Amino acid sequence: MTNVDTPATFAATVTITGDADEARVDSGECVWAGAAHLVPGYVVSISAGSAVTTSSAPLRVESIEAHPDNGAGTCTYSAYFEAIAANQRSYELWVGNNVRQPSFTVDQLKDGPTYRLEGVGPRSDR
Template structure:
């Protein structure tokens, strides 16, 4: 009977071990994320209502251009495509261009997030700013104010 008891004990231990391993495998940590909307806007040297394109200095922005959010850890990444919100063209060809980008899953728990749009200056935002609708301002300037996402200096 001792042999039979050992077999049962071994089978029970193996079953418990398998259940524990299965529960470990199925409880994979899923990173927290949040949704964000970013408005991208700027005063253009050239604006085209028909094409939805704008030029500010030497930099160009258009619908479907990529906008990237990169967290301070370097591994937190999200991207989206710009969509035209409005192009207000003046008679001289200049204008104000506004685009929006929606992000479904921005990785959470980052202290700061850098936003990149084409050849424009990187701007920094907090998660609260992104959750509440951050505004990325298109400028020719190359200096940033790392506290607010706003650019300092002339544009």
């Protein structure tokens, strides 16, 4: 029998939203030119900046409001993480298609950060 410390964990929800160049309500797919291509089920991972995943969760559609005149729309996704190791200095969020978000602290993550995607790249609304 060994005595191994188990790090404390916490749960968090991260929201990714923005005005997409293409929004498809039927498939839940949204595309930001030059920035991201998101669909429900993509795996969202949190790492401690060392490429080692500390937690992962599937991306879920919260809402897609498509503009029928041009195919663009506003898309909102979320990912709920049940157990994130609380002993890291900073965290990085990665979406299944390698969209990297800015780093954030434990407190920012616990507050449920929202990231706004734009065609030129991701921007944090922390």
